[in-house]
Amino acid sequence: MSYNSTNSLLFGLTINKKLFCALQCAHYVVGCNTAVFDSSAVPQCLLLGETVIPTHLIVSSNAIVYDFQKITMSNGSTTTTAASTTTAAVASTTTAAVASTTTAAAASTTTAAAASTTTAAASTTTAASTTTATPIPCNMAFTAQKTYSTGSGSGPMSLSMTDVNSDTTPDIIVALYNQNMVGVLFNFGNGTFRSQTTYSTGSGSDPQRVSGVDVNSDSKPDIIVANNGGNGVGVLFNAGNGTFLSQITYSTGSPSYPPSAAAADVNNDNKPDIVVANQYSGNVGVLFNFGNGTFRSQTTYSTGNNTGPTSVVLVDVNADGQRDIIIANLNEGSVGVLLNFGNGTFHPITSYLTGNNSKARSVSIVDVNNDNKPDIIVANYGINNIGVLFNFGNGTFGPQTTYSTGTNSGPMSVAAVDINGDNKPDIIVANYNANNVGVLYNVGDGTFLPQTTCSTGTSSQPRSVSVTDINNDSKPDIIVANYGADNIGVLLAN
Numbered sequence: 344m345s346y347n348s349t350n351s352l353l354f355g356l357t358i359n360k361k362l363f364c365a366l367q368c369a370h371y372v373v374g375c376n377t378a379v380f381d382s383s384a385v386p387q388c389l390l391l392g393e394t395v396i397p398t399h400l401i402v403s404s405n406a407i408v409y410d411f412q413k414i415t416m417s418n419g420s421t422t423t424t425a426a427s428t429t430t431a432a433v434a435s436t437t438t439a440a441v442a443s444t445t446t447a448a449a450a451s452t453t454t455a456a457a458a459s460t461t462t463a464a465a466s467t468t469t470a471a472s473t474t475t476a477t478p479i480p481c482n483m484a485f486t487a488q489k490t491y492s493t494g495s496g497s498g499p500m501s502l503s504m505t506d507v508n509s510d511t512t513p514d515i516i517v518a519l520y521n522q523n524m525v526g527v528l529f530n531f532g533n534g535t536f537r538s539q540t541t542y543s544t545g546s547g548s549d550p551q552r553v554s555g556v557d558v559n560s561d562s563k564p565d566i567i568v569a570n571n572g573g574n575g576v577g578v579l580f581n582a583g584n585g586t587f588l589s590q591i592t593y594s595t596g597s598p599s600y601p602p603s604a605a606a607a608d609v610n611n612d613n614k615p616d617i618v619v620a621n622q623y624s625g626n627v628g629v630l631f632n633f634g635n636g637t638f639r640s641q642t643t644y645s646t647g648n649n650t651g652p653t654s655v656v657l658v659d660v661n662a663d664g665q666r667d668i669i670i671a672n673l674n675e676g677s678v679g680v681l682l683n684f685g686n687g688t689f690h691p692i693t694s695y696l697t698g699n700n701s702k703a704r705s706v707s708i709v710d711v712n713n714d715n716k717p718d719i720i721v722a723n724y725g726i727n728n729i730g731v732l733f734n735f736g737n738g739t740f741g742p743q744t745t746y747s748t749g750t751n752s753g754p755m756s757v758a759a760v761d762i763n764g765d766n767k768p769d770i771i772v773a774n775y776n777a778n779n780v781g782v783l784y785n786v787g788d789g790t791f792l793p794q795t796t797c798s799t800g801t802s803s804q805p806r807s808v809s810v811t812d813i814n815n816d817s818k819p820d821i822i823v824a825n826y827g828a829d830n831i832g833v834l835l836a837n
């Protein structure tokens with residue numbers, strides 16, 4: 344038969360990466376072992392080792408070309424597009440999608456999303472067919488993890504990638520929960536790191552979340568830390584060469600137990616302010632920057648009784664040029680949005696449920712469906728999935744669509760970055776209970792392929808993940824804080 348790209352599921356998409364070709368091969372073709380990108384025709388991939396009906400194939404350069412049309416496999420099953428689960432944003436019953444798990448070589452595990460389930464108003468619709476998918480293994484996209492010790496019993500809880508010594512390469516800042524310290528590991532420039540230097544956050548402070556932001560306008564990133572046990576946030580000024588002064592603390596009230604803080608200008612004075620999630624108080628606190636890196640006492644906004652805000656990010660979600668507050672509520676199982684009035688004061692919270700006992704732990708905000716509206720990605724620790732909520736454009740969001748991270752995986756931290764060079768943000772997740780990091784590739788419309796995983800080591804308990812190019816090869820790498828193993832893991836992109 345002649346090749347007819349207009350009948351292809353991929354018609355109109357730009358396929359310019361071998362990795363994406365391989366992912367599509369693995370997702371849509373049962374038994375596909377490998378794929379080679381063929382630049383002579385667009386779009387097409389040369390697939391080797393597949394088992395599909397010959398009428399859907401043509402021969403090119405001694406290989407088989409598959410145009411990704413929906414066809415019946417030789418084993419009698421029917422192909423489907425990327426499977427997912429959708430949960431209504433209101434309180435309703437959620438039916439979980441059945442998931443299958445495949446173990447790949449070198450401890451790499453692939454979790455396939457199965458039947459698509461939609462819950463809305465009290466009705467449930469379940470797709471009739473299921474396809475077992477095997478996306479490209481994570482250990483083909485990334486090198487094996489290299490680790491850097493944070494000290495015995497240190498308990499690295501979170502990390503931030505920031506160039507703190509002005510050498511144009513991102514360094515690691517890490518919160519050492521069990522040692523009441525923050526650590527800094529300088530990047531040699533090639534993606535390897537020096538031994539850490541530590542700074543005290545105070546006895547019993549239990550630092551849980553760190554970020555690197557210049558808060559005193561000297562062009563040097565400072566450290567902001569949420570001290571969970573210390574009921575406050577700490578600021579460590581950068582001395583100029585990547586070393587830091589003693590911490591200055593600001594109370595968030597007792598017992599607030601803040602697990603997360605973020606820094607950005609929320610009142611249009613060009614000075615980064617601090618917004619903190621106060622888990623036990625059921626509120627978020629806003630601390631305005633005086634301009635010299637010192638801060639006013641917090642102003643609080645309720646997130647609701649016993650909601651348990653545990654993660655906070657600051658992004659403009661309604662296109663008014665003002666940064667809004669987005670939080671994950673652990674106890675309630677929801678994500679919340681507080682829109683900015685424009686002067687650093689905020690509307691009451693609007694919440695979107697993420698499922699019964701979902702225990703939402705982490706949020707990331709990025710446009711995943713190419714409509715120029717930032718969407719919400721949430722790690723649902725209690726129900727072992729990632730939720731995606733599309734932005735309607737005015738700062739309100741649609742029902743959650745979920746993607747399995749595997750049985751008892753315990754997703755703890757999520758990031759969204761394009762890691763395969765197709766200009767579509769992919770999802771990277773730290774699976775605490777499964778001792779791995781997962782990658783879910785964006786199909787292009789904001790739906791995602793089934794997760795493929797890389798091991799972070801036995802009992803590593805990865806707690807936080809960051810994605811950035813650390814070795815100057817223009818490829819995003821994965822950096823993970825392994826709480827159980829007391830180390831930082833680095834997976835370089837191949």
